[in-house]
Amino acid sequence: MFYWKLLWRTTYVSVLVTALALLLAYPYAYLVTRIRSSLARKTLIVLSIVPFTIGVIIRAYAWLIVMGKGGLLNSFVFLITGTRIKLMYTGGAVIVGLLQIMIPIAIIEMIPAFTAVGRDMELAAENCGANRFRTFLYVLLPLSRPGITSAALVTFTLTFTSYAVPKFLGGGQFDLIGNQIYQQVFRTMNWPFAGALSLVALLVASVLIYSIFHFIGHGELRM
Amino acid sequence: MKKRPVIFAFVVLDIILFVLPTVLVVIIAFTSAKTITFPPRGFSFRWFFEVYNSSLFRRGIRNSLVAATIDATLAAPIGVLAALALHKYTVKFKNFFQLYLLLPFTVPLVISGVGLMIIFSKFGLIGKVWGVGLAVLAVDIPFMIFAVSSSINSLNDDLEHAAQNLGASEIRAFFTVIIPAIKPGIITGYILMWLLGFNEFLVSLMVTNRSSVTLPVAMYTSMRSDITPDIAAAASLVILVAVILILIVDRLVGMEKFLSV
Numbered sequence: 001m002f003y004w005k006l007l008w009r010t011t012y013v014s015v016l017v018t019a020l021a022l023l024l025a026y027p028y029a030y031l032v033t034r035i036r037s038s039l040a041r042k043t044l045i046v047l048s049i050v051p052f053t054i055g056v057i058i059r060a061y062a063w064l065i066v067m068g069k070g071g072l073l074n075s076f077v078f079l080i081t082g083t084r085i086k087l088m089y090t091g092g093a094v095i096v097g098l099l100q101i102m103i104p105i106a107i108i109e110m111i112p113a114f115t116a117v118g119r120d121m122e123l124a125a126e127n128c129g130a131n132r133f134r135t136f137l138y139v140l141l142p143l144s145r146p147g148i149t150s151a152a153l154v155t156f157t158l159t160f161t162s163y164a165v166p167k168f169l170g171g172g173q174f175d176l177i178g179n180q181i182y183q184q185v186f187r188t189m190n191w192p193f194a195g196a197l198s199l200v201a202l203l204v205a206s207v208l209i210y211s212i213f214h215f216i217g218h219g220e221l222r223m
Numbered sequence: 224m225k226k227r228p229v230i231f232a233f234v235v236l237d238i239i240l241f242v243l244p245t246v247l248v249v250i251i252a253f254t255s256a257k258t259i260t261f262p263p264r265g266f267s268f269r270w271f272f273e274v275y276n277s278s279l280f281r282r283g284i285r286n287s288l289v290a291a292t293i294d295a296t297l298a299a300p301i302g303v304l305a306a307l308a309l310h311k312y313t314v315k316f317k318n319f320f321q322l323y324l325l326l327p328f329t330v331p332l333v334i335s336g337v338g339l340m341i342i343f344s345k346f347g348l349i350g351k352v353w354g355v356g357l358a359v360l361a362v363d364i365p366f367m368i369f370a371v372s373s374s375i376n377s378l379n380d381d382l383e384h385a386a387q388n389l390g391a392s393e394i395r396a397f398f399t400v401i402i403p404a405i406k407p408g409i410i411t412g413y414i415l416m417w418l419l420g421f422n423e424f425l426v427s428l429m430v431t432n433r434s435s436v437t438l439p440v441a442m443y444t445s446m447r448s449d450i451t452p453d454i455a456a457a458a459s460l461v462i463l464v465a466v467i468l469i470l471i472v473d474r475l476v477g478m479e480k481f482l483s484v
């Protein structure tokens with residue numbers, strides 16, 4: 001029962017984080033490839049790459065400062081309502097923390113796809129009378145599919161196997177399968193069981209990755 | 224921009240997510256209070272001195288510097304040769320090797336970490352700082368290969384043929400033509416590997432002990448006992464180094480080129 005719940009939680013968190021990361025990364029990657037000012041483009045790129053390189057511990061600590069009991073958000077809440085709310089050690093905290101790690105990766109995966117589509121394609125569609133929404137739906141979205149696929153794959157695998165974010169932002173209340181594997185190896189010392197859990201995790205992840213390929217289409221892994 | 228409110232809204236949200244936590248860490252690092260409060264009280268450099276005086280953080284910084292340098296320095300030749308071999312020659316089991324090189328990316332860090340820990344304890348490598356360098360090299364090497372591959376893919380094969388026509392041996396052509404031509408990829412890969420090696424947490428947690436502790440593990444240890452601003456001070460130093468290195472990559476290579484914008 002416990003392990004079914006764990007597997008289910010890991011799966012839905014991974015699907016949710018992947019979907020949200022794609023949604024949030026798509027416009028950003030689009031803007032990076034279309035913005036005219038070179039300085040603005042460089043700024044956007046640096047802003048997304050720096051969090052990617054500073055490591056997971058610093059970011060977990062940073063979220064403690066934002067969402068902790070005496071943190072930024074709670075100070076605002078306290079000013080307004082006079083009480084504090086629980087933000088840390090919840091599912092929401094884990095999802096926000098994971099998103100912040102996955103969005104830059106998704107952006108890096110998507111940028112080459114948008115470069116490959118080219119502005120001309122969109123202009124051609126608009127010349128043919130398509131409005132912005134139809135251009136997006138019938139031209140941009142289908143042509144950028146390889147980028148979406150690879151971003152979905154990488155985001156999904158990394159979320160499914162994450163350890164540090166659920167550990168620090170979930171505080172044991174919102175463990176994912178990676179935490180349980182770690183637990184089995186280092187606390188319970190049940191190595192065969194840890195091995196079995198790893199294989200089940202790989203199996204479930206493979207099925208879901210196959211469905212990403214199947215439903216979104218082929219992409220290519222990069223970075 | 225103004226004509227596209229939806230894109231604008233999403234991008235602003237992204238930027239808040241990227242920037243807000245990082246900036247707060249830097250602000251907290253300069254507080255003079257003993258605890259983390261908002262708004263932060265006072266201004267001082269005391270937490271930077273605490274980091275400097277803490278033997279744990281000092282050891283962590285030193286070990287991370289060593290591990291990251293070993294990691295990146297070994298990754299460069301491996302990445303160049305592997306990427307070049309896959310591009311240039313008909314390697315037997317090419318698909319297998321390509322998949323194999325992607326493995327560190329798809330196998331959970333927890334699992335590869337445990338595997339490395341078992342191997343390392345068999346060979347008595349736990350506690351060796353250069354061992355940490357090897358461990359992070361093993362899990363991060365795909366990044367180097369990808370960085371070099373993107374340069375190699377845009378390389379014109381005629382360049383090498385021209386060099387050989389002029390009488391250069393394959394080795395000589397490699398050093399005088401190919402290496403300079405793919406330098407952007409090597410620089411990007413080197414710096415990326417260095418940063419990832421410096422900041423790798425989970426794998427170094429498993430293969431270090433008290434004496435070989437790296438900076439992320441030191442922060443983790445200190446976070447477990449008490450959440451004080453000294454971690455913010457150490458983190459600010461890392462953020463500063465990361466920003467400087469990314470700007471150097473941009474100067475030397477151009478971030479746009481790296482991401483093929």
